[in-house]
Amino acid sequence: MNLTGSRVLVTGGAGFVGSHLADRLAADNDVLVVDDCSNGDAGWVPDGAEFVEGDCTDPDLLAEVLTADVDAVFHFAASKAVDTDRPRAQFEDNTAMTYNVLERMAEVGVDELAFTSSSTVYGEAPRPTPEDYAPLEPISPYAAGKVAEESLLSTYAHSHGLRAHVFRFANIVGPRLRGAVIPDFIEKLREDPTELTILGDGRQEKSYMHIEACLDAMCHVVAHADRDLNVYNLGTRTTTSVDRIADIVSEEMGVDPEYEHTGGDRGWTGDVPRMRLSVEKLAGLGWEPTDSSDDAVRQATRELLAGL
Ligand SMILES: NC(=O)c1ccc[n+]([C@@H]2O[C@H](COP(=O)([O-])OP(=O)(O)OC[C@H]3O[C@@H](n4cnc5c(N)ncnc54)[C@H](O)[C@@H]3O)[C@@H](O)[C@H]2O)c1
Numbered sequence: 001m002n003l004t005g006s007r008v009l010v011t012g013g014a015g016f017v018g019s020h021l022a023d024r025l026a027a028d029n030d031v032l033v034v035d036d037c038s039n040g041d042a043g044w045v046p047d048g049a050e051f052v053e054g055d056c057t058d059p060d061l062l063a064e065v066l067t068a069d070v071d072a073v074f075h076f077a078a079s080k081a082v083d084t085d086r087p088r089a090q091f092e093d094n095t096a097m098t099y100n101v102l103e104r105m106a107e108v109g110v111d112e113l114a115f116t117s118s119s120t121v122y123g124e125a126p127r128p129t130p131e132d133y134a135p136l137e138p139i140s141p142y143a144a145g146k147v148a149e150e151s152l153l154s155t156y157a158h159s160h161g162l163r164a165h166v167f168r169f170a171n172i173v174g175p176r177l178r179g180a181v182i183p184d185f186i187e188k189l190r191e192d193p194t195e196l197t198i199l200g201d202g203r204q205e206k207s208y209m210h211i212e213a214c215l216d217a218m219c220h221v222v223a224h225a226d227r228d229l230n231v232y233n234l235g236t237r238t239t240t241s242v243d244r245i246a247d248i249v250s251e252e253m254g255v256d257p258e259y260e261h262t263g264g265d266r267g268w269t270g271d272v273p274r275m276r277l278s279v280e281k282l283a284g285l286g287w288e289p290t291d292s293s294d295d296a297v298r299q300a301t302r303e304l305l306a307g308l
Pocket residue numbers: 011012013014015016017018034035036037038039040041054055056057075076077078079080093097116117118119169170171172173
């Protein structure tokens with residue numbers, strides 16, 4: 001898909017990933033952002049983009065913003081709560097919303113979609129995990145919802161003329177990141193630089209990717225992958241443990257706290273303690289991650305400390 005000069009709808013475009021994407025696309029496209037601001041910030045929507053505040057679970061709102069003049073939809077809106085006690089809310093907030101987006105696209109004949117899935121679809125799979133790993137065994141309602149949403153996209157791609165790009169993200173980090181381990185450590189260490197409580201045993205080890213690299217990779221895939229359904233892992237080739245993140249954040253803040261671990265092999269129920277995605281398919285399409293996971297964590301820490 002050539003995005004230059006297109007009308008692009010970005011759902012969740014006031015959130016972390018969506019607002020950075022909207023920034024980038026607004027330079028040479030006509031961008032419409034829709035977001036209910038449940039976890040986003042209207043101030044992050046770029047000046048050049050149109051903004052509608054609204055809830056994409058509402059079909060009337062979708063009818064208003066998703067019209068036949070839209071060339072492509074970047075569907076990034078989602079509730080990221082990994083709350084195992086609220087699977088129905090997860091289903092209604094995310095899976096039903098994605099179904100509504102697909103139905104509306106089919107109704108008005110919009111046939112290009114990019115969708116943010118997650119490494120969590122693989123559950124506790126062997127690493128590095130390639131896109132064709134099976135069976136997918138998610139361990140949280142959030143991840144189960146992403147599997148269900150990918151399946152719906154597959155159906156519309158194969159039977160209703162949709163071209164879909166599915167991005168299975170590692171942990172994406174950078175300016176505007178909230179509700180994740182790096183901003184959490186920064187906040188705790190600002191309150192008390194002498195002690196840091198770390199969820200789990202600190203040995204959880206995951207792959208982190210900087211938002212700018214994530215956007216480069218996404219734009220590359222959208223421009224070059226031309227199957228009906230294009231599923232790509234986006235990540236770095238290395239991992240960073242939670243203790244290592246604590247070390248990096250402490251170094252960057254110039255503090256030397258005692259670590260206190262809450263114990264157990266994972267941070268919370270439904271957390272996948274070890275994750276590294278194979279990026280061979282992405283490399284085969286001509287995009288290679290250059291930064292390590294540690295580099296991404298350090299850069300994001302510096303940016304967040306600078307208030308970006
Ligand atoms: N950041 C990551 O590391 C990561 C990893 C894997 C997958 N993802 C996926 O990428 C996407 C973007 O994530 P993010 O990190 O930017 O999260 P985010 O919470 O910053 O962005 C999501 C945005 O969607 C909005 N939103 C939620 N429900 C909505 C609704 N019903 N209607 C309209 N807007 C709604 C929120 O207000 C928020 O601005 C999500 O689909 C998420 O599941 C992110």
